[in-house]
Amino acid sequence: MNVLxxxxxxxxALRLLRLLADRGDAARGLVRNAGHAGDLEAAGATPVVLDLEGDADLAEAVxxxxxxxFAAGAGPGSGPERKRTVDLGGATKLIDACxxxxxxxxxxxxxMGVDRPGHSGPMAPYYEAKREADAAVRDAGLDYTIVRPGRxxxxxxxxxxxxGSPLDHGGEVSRDDVAATLLAALDEPRSAGVQLDLIGGATPIDAALASLIAR
Ligand SMILES: NC(=O)c1ccc[n+]([C@@H]2O[C@H](COP(=O)([O-])OP(=O)(O)OC[C@H]3O[C@@H](n4cnc5c(N)ncnc54)[C@H](OP(=O)(O)O)[C@@H]3O)[C@@H](O)[C@H]2O)c1
Structure with a gap:
């Protein structure tokens, strides 16, 4: 499988790229900082240097x-503007490139929780950007899987x-298990059209994914 x-x-992202590369898939990672290329190569992945917020043509990379x-994010240190240009704008640019x-x-x-009404405070722009990005992905006619982790x-x-689609309670989940869930979704075409909340738990990842597909 060729995955960008x-x-x-x-x-x-680095965890997922490593999982893909370790089993022989073509793992490509888009980074904006050429100085990060070596870390991708060390994970067995091929770096593609492109700034999501720039003018370069993403379709060529796709x-x-x-x-x-889509594993990018402006991060907690960024202001509301970059929530629009990365968390929302990057996601929609990737839709167009696809x-x-x-x-x-x-x-x-x-x-988790981006669709809950009434977000306020410093996290509100983040939730708003993610909510709009998810809606754009659902509406684009793509074979999407939206994974919504807890903390x-x-x-x-x-x-x-x-x-759960959705879960009625919050929780936390390791980045390792998010990466493993993304890998399982890549391997399961019937997860297309599924949007899931994800926290740590007791069910093996494949079985958890299957429980949503069967519904
Ligand atoms: N933290 C939480 O508890 C939590 C909970 C649920 C969901 N999430 C979501 O999960 C996502 C992934 O989490 P994570 O911990 O893996 O995130 P992360 O380590 O912050 O990774 C985000 C990546 O996006 C890249 N990026 C930012 N702007 C970019 C641009 N213009 N072009 C290309 N790449 C760009 C960053 O690159 P640079 O290194 O160059 O900045 C960074 O490598 C988060 O973004 C967040 O939306 C987080």
Missing amino acids: VVGGHGQI RGADAVV AAAGVSRYLMISA LTDDPGTGRVEV
Whole structure:
């Protein structure tokens, strides 16, 4: 499988690229900083240097991919403007690039709770950008899977999770298990059209994903 992970130097992205490369898939990661290329190569991935917020043509990078994964984010240190240009604008730019390049499989890393009304305070622009990005992905006619993790941790993965569409309670999940869930979704075409909340739990990832597909 040829997979382009956008935001390829992100913490989840690097884990996913390593999983893909370790089993022989063509793992490509889009990074904006050429200085990050070596970290991708060390993970077995091929870096593609392109700034999502710049003018470069993303469709060329997308062309030839079997799937794309949006793993970029402006991050907690950024202001509301970059929530619009990265978390929303980057995601919609990737949608447009997929249309231009004829790629239909799009996995999105979102966040639990973005559709809950009444967000206020400094996180509100983030939730708003992610909510709009997810809606754009759902409305684009793509074979999407939207993965909405709870609070991310760097704990070692367990391979076991709890999922729901949506879940009625929050929780946390390791970045390892988010990456493993994205890999499982890439391997399961019937996860197209699924949007899931994801936290750590007791169910093996494949079975958790299957429980949503069966519904
Ligand atoms: N933190 C939480 O508890 C939580 C919970 C649920 C969901 N999430 C979501 O999960 C996502 C992934 O998490 P993570 O920890 O893997 O994120 P992360 O480590 O912050 O990775 C985000 C990546 O996006 C890249 N990026 C930013 N602007 C870019 C641009 N203009 N062009 C290309 N790449 C760009 C960053 O590159 P640089 O290194 O160059 O800045 C960074 O490598 C987050 O973005 C967030 O939306 C987070």
